[in-house]
Amino acid sequence: MPTQSLFLPQTIADDAAFRAWGQGIGDAMVACGLVRQNDSGHIDWTTVAQPLQGGNAGWEIFRFNDGLQTTAPIFIKVEWGTSSNGVSGKQMWITLGAGTDGAGTLTGWMSDRLDLDTGNNSGRTVQQTLVCGDTNRILVFQDIGAGVSFGIAFAVERTHNAAGGDTALGVNVTTHAQTAFDHIYCSWAFGQISAETAAGALVPSTGSGSIGSQTMVFPIFPPAGPYLNPLMSLMVVFAANVTAGVPFQVGHYGASRTFLPLSTVTYTPKVRGAVAGLTYLVRWE
């Protein structure tokens, strides 16, 4: 099922909450179409304990399961832990690679180990997390109503040709943690090529991004020298032009695709020029 709407612990109060959080997301990623690798030493969700503040409790490795996986394999290592800001918060690390050694170490090229850290959570125990994907992509936006200090998200997708078909050229990983944004493009042959801290979306610094019945949505372009074709799973839009939580159709890559606007309670996109009033559109199909 390509879309998963989960209600998972926002506050990591104990071992049970930690396990429910991590396993919940991992299981959702599998349900969307990724494969959980059986590398030795992976985290055991039945026995793992909530780590100390800032601690890393263990890892899982996921992989794509599409037609390109045999020739351009993509592996995603997810490490699970608690926030460096407080033991009740969450922290995860995302690393991409071209293979594994079967014991939890990525092999071949690798991306940066991206650190996604929240503030120290307290109070609310459960929040909504959105997971969307397929055998060739995954997007996770956590705790979407929790507030800016508690949002951590990541999205991974292959590069695309002009028609939107996946290519073996490389992979894009986008992360958002509190107010920090990272986008990394890795070529499959050489690994990480570029890393930006603001989305490559051209958003006007004046106006509202709409006129009459027309509303602009802003694709995000990965730089690889010249730009690659834009991301398919994530765009930005002026929040005033959409209704958070209400999916709508967007013509993108020549087809009508379903996107879901997020609220700005937790996630506010960072784009070139620091344009305000934006929200994410996440692919929701």
Add this chain to the structure above:
Amino acid sequence: MPVQTPSLLLKQTSDAEFRAWGKGISDALTAIGIPKTADTGQVDWTAVTKPAAINTAQGYEIRRFDDALQATAPIFFKLEFGSGSATTNPAIWLTIGTATDGAGTLTGLLVARRQLLVVAAAGALTTRICGDTNRVILAGNSDATGATTSFWFGIERTHDAAGADTDEGLLYFSSFNAVTNIRVGAYLFGTGVIGEETTFGALLPSVGAGANGSAVALYPIFVSKGVYFNPFLNVLIAFASNVSTGVQLSFTYYGATRAFLPVENVAIVSGVRGSVAGTCLLMRDE
């Protein structure tokens, strides 16, 4: 002739110097195909005197487009010539509109009068003026070693996706001296100025230099009216490291091969969204 490169001394310590640079620009505009109107009171380059006070306009010209759309979608612009922060420092004022009163005043909705001022240059430099009956770009002191002696502006019609002019409006930009002085926007007939920004709407990466092997990215400039117009046809942005200042390059743009010239980026500064450094303007050179 669409490209004019007069060597002008942008300085005015005498009446002769003032007349020389002003007339140089005037003659170049005529030569590229942008005629003066019949408005009364336009500057007489044989008689005008240099400004006696700062920030003072001594005379004006009213120019108009001369293309097929001018009859139904008229574009006029007023250029005033005078002084900037010192009497010896040149300045021009640019106003854009769609009608005149015949006596030197643009009427109706306007792109507001804006002063473009510079510091007097030490010697003559190339002012580059390129255009046709439907477009104009002026880059004063385009090859200076700094931006303090340079001013630049451009006006072109809006375009359809194939690059053909439309009667929807016009795109404009103007600037002088520093990146902070950039103004770029659009004017819709019947609505006026829309979407004016203080940086060029070009999406440049914040890392790298836009090149990979022999593939080099060039960046169109977009203005928004709520949704983006098709981009400027006559100016783009490039990373300066990927081009050679003053060396023409041709590439396919809007479906046709077109010639552009990279202008010196320390003279004609090009601020883009995100303050990406190392950029330069590509100015249409045909």
